[in-house]
Amino acid sequence: xxxxxxxxxxxxxxxxxxxxxxxxxxxxxxxxxxxxxxxxxxxxxxxxxxxxxxxxxxxxxxxxxxxxxxxxxxxxxxxxxxxxxxxxxxxxxxxxxxxxxxxxxxxxxxxxxxxxxxxxxxxxxxxxxxxxxxxxxxxxxxxxxxxxxxxxxxxxxxxxxxxxxxxxxxxxxxxxxxxxxxxxxxxxxxxxxxxxxxxxxxxxxxxxxxxxxxxxxxxxxxxxxxxxxxxxxxxxxxxxxx
Numbered sequence: 001x002x003x004x005x006x007x008x009x010x011x012x013x014x015x016x017x018x019x020x021x022x023x024x025x026x027x028x029x030x031x032x033x034x035x036x037x038x039x040x041x042x043x044x045x046x047x048x049x050x051x052x053x054x055x056x057x058x059x060x061x062x063x064x065x066x067x068x069x070x071x072x073x074x075x076x077x078x079x080x081x082x083x084x085x086x087x088x089x090x091x092x093x094x095x096x097x098x099x100x101x102x103x104x105x106x107x108x109x110x111x112x113x114x115x116x117x118x119x120x121x122x123x124x125x126x127x128x129x130x131x132x133x134x135x136x137x138x139x140x141x142x143x144x145x146x147x148x149x150x151x152x153x154x155x156x157x158x159x160x161x162x163x164x165x166x167x168x169x170x171x172x173x174x175x176x177x178x179x180x181x182x183x184x185x186x187x188x189x190x191x192x193x194x195x196x197x198x199x200x201x202x203x204x205x206x207x208x209x210x211x212x213x214x215x216x217x218x219x220x221x222x223x224x225x226x227x228x229x230x231x232x233x234x235x236x237x238x239x240x241x242x
């Protein structure tokens with residue numbers, strides 16, 4: 001079943017004629033250099049930007065969907081940002097339940113466990129490291145139990161252990177019948193975890209499909225402006241700058 005589908009999606013000068021689809025149970029990685037439109041695409045799919053083109057969630061027009069219904073079905077994990085307010089971790093995670101107008105303690109605890117922040121429940125979020133805060137944001141979006149989870153560079157501030165841990169959580173969430181679309185810079189991890197990739201360049205789709213088809217050295221070298229080597233002897237392939 002197609003979970004979300006975009007056709008000829010346009011956002012002023014930031015996105016141009018982007019078309020993609022995500023099936024239920026899949027995880028899609030959006031890759032590309034800074035400024036290529038990854039964050040804009042995720043915010044568009046969340047219904048937070050004025051767009052042109054056709055955008056549908058489970059066959060329904062996203063633009064005509066009531067805001068609360070959209071918030072219950074789509075969860076957005078933005079890029080981790082430093083916070084200046086002092087709340088306990090469990091209270092921040094509980095905010096993920098706001099669209100449902102409830103405080104489902106089981107869903108909140110389950111989300112904190114999955115994100116690895118249960119032991120931080122009573123800590124103040126402004127006292128945590130950037131990596132710990134990033135896992136709190138993940139727990140918050142998981143607590144809402146959306147059918148589509150959008151994550152903007154969810155592993156950017158994490159060490160290698162937690163990068164893999166978070167990617168495990170996201171892949172497992174997708175494969176349990178939901179859908180995940182994430183912006184990610186680590187091309188090797190994207191190849192390892194994502195069912196498909198979408199490569200953006202200057203607001204347009206340069207390539208999309210399986211990792212083996214998208215991660216072509218000449219194309220990546222042109223898009224990123226650096227000589228890149230792709231080792232296809234590994235499955236999934238390993239991508240490194242020369």
